[in-house]
Amino acid sequence: MKIRDRLSLQFTLIFAVLLLVVLATIYLLTYKYRASDFYDRLRDRALITAQLFLAEDNLSEAKFRAVQQKYPQSLPGEVVRIYNDRNQAVFLKDTSQQWAPSVIARVRDQGELMYSEGPARTVGLYYKDNSGNFVVLASAVDTYGDAGMRQLLWSMLSVLILSIVVMYFLGSLFARIALFPISKVINDVKIIRSSSLDKRLAVKEGKDEINELATTFNNLLEHLEQSFDAQRSFVSNASHELRTPLTSIVGSIEVTLGVEREREEYKRVLADVLAEAENLTNLVNDLFDLSNSNIDVNDFHDLRLDELLWQVKDEWSHLIPGSRIGLHYNLPDDPARYTIPGNSHLLFVALGNILKNAVKFSGNDPVTCAMTVQDDKVIISIEDKGIGIKPEDIPHIFEPFYRGTNAQTYDGLGIGLSLAEKILRLHGAVIQVASEPGKGTTFSIVFPV
CATH class of the missing domain: 3.30.565.10 (Histidine kinase-like ATPase, C-terminal domain)
Structure with a gap:
């Protein structure tokens, strides 16, 4: 995988994770607020019911009328029951025993109880009155709230998917733009060969990493050019130095063998050949030491x-x-x-x-x-x-x-x-x-x- 594609995926992944965290946080906060608000409304319904049926004799006529005006505003799937000390439904008859005695007992013990069972939410209050102590239980389904949360969830998922797609293409564009100088360096490097080591990469003003890379590569090219020049010079000089004694040896032998000569002449020529051979041996030894110096x-x-x-x-x-x-x-x-x-x-x-x-x-x-x-x-x-x-x-x-x-x-x-x-x-x-x-x-x- 190319760096450009990897950067695009990484950028998209980071963005998706951050967006998912933000959306999840918003959803959870909204869900918590809606649930808390609905429980408050249920609690108000339970309290209003208690005031309507139990506190009529303790309220002024104006306050009682105000309670009566609130009561008709029922909630979807609302069920409200009032139980006396013997767990019997009063005022509002409960022929099917809407709540189990254990739930009623928990309300008495805790004073106030909130819980959910399936889509229904329930609030229980322990209401003390001069005519006795009662347990008021109110249950309803937050139809509109649940529908709103489902709509919010689907909206968030749609935004998340659309944002990921858009960010992938934007990330690809960003990576292409960010890596364009590197692509240019690669294209410039591709045309450099051993025969064109004098070429250099363009270095713009600034101290970014691309300029540092180009400068470093130019320094490498400088060293390579010097090394190649030194190598060519070394090979040329070594060839010349090796050719000189060999040419002298071959020339002396050819001239000597051209005509018959005296014994002393042969000895002199052999001495010259020996001297040149010794020079050649010294040269070869020096070249060997030079090549083996990188121990x-x-x-x-x-x-x-x-x-x-x-x-x-x-x-x-x-x-x-x-x-x-x-x-x-x-x-x-x-x-x-x-x-x-x-x-x-x-x-x-x-x-x-x-x-x-x-x-x-x-x-x-x-x-x-x-x-x-x-x-x-x-x-x-x-x-x-x-x-x-x-x-x-x-x-x-x-x-x-x-x-x-x-x-x-x-x-x-x-x-x-x-x-x-x-x-x-x-x-x-x-x-x-x-x-x-x-x-x-x-x-x-x-x-x-």
Whole structure:
């Protein structure tokens, strides 16, 4: 069922329940009022009858005439009886014993009794007079009141049914109008494809939910467009980087096999092929690390950053002969303040890539690694005195395969920093860069603890 139809039904149901409660309340109040009014009229009939037959000698002539004028105004199906102490009908003979002795006794006990039996209502009064004590019982059928209540009931049912039908159509119209902006958003979204991610949904002025939905979807499209562009760029650069060593290998082999050559020439060509194959292996390994950097956080375990930094420094000190890497700690006594959940292998790769770049671009100048703790943060800084990074290159250095304009003469593929940034972001860390061309670069990595 569509939301529009569901809203129409829900709106109609709520309205029907409320209207039913209102109509039922009106009906019950009206019924109670009519019943109370009829009982009052019966009570007046019983009292008038008693005054007419029992109090004639106690009333003045004018009052007695007034009672006589009221008495002929009988009610539909009216029956009135007066009983003495022996439960015998007096004044108005009751040949069929209209009321049982038990009812008469209840009137004497309670003083006044009202009850209904079928369509008939009955009122009983215990009337004390100087000539004796009597029980007056009056019964009648509220013909006009019952007919009016039946007419009121049918009128209310007709109004209820008609109102439900009208409210369903009004609810459908209201739901259609209310959901029209969503329908427009759906139609606009249907035409967006991977080849048209630059399209955006129209956002009007205001802060309603539809505008929030359109804005959120536009932000999603922005991220998707950036991801698709990055993916296309990554595939293009990866293809280019893979093609270069393969083309060199194939070219060298074809040229060498073209004519007979000396043994030393074959050895030189094989050495070149081996170097290109090693570059190709490094590239494939970097691409593999980049694709596997989205490890599940459930695989994290507690690790001390000071030990990890020492391992990274020790590793690259051996891998790059002649490198001068200094390591400085400024840590509190409690190791828990610099222990974080993480993947040791990925963080080793990330810190190693940053340190390797610092050593590569600093020449023979020393590289300084420092680790400090500030409040609930651990800061690792890697500083070199190398060629630096130009300001226009800094926003792009974490893009895959991007290389600064002053780094083209150095070996590299432009994957290391991209991989490092991705791994650090996965661990909730923030990486900051401060650099000045010709003077050096400082990478500051901030880990939350």
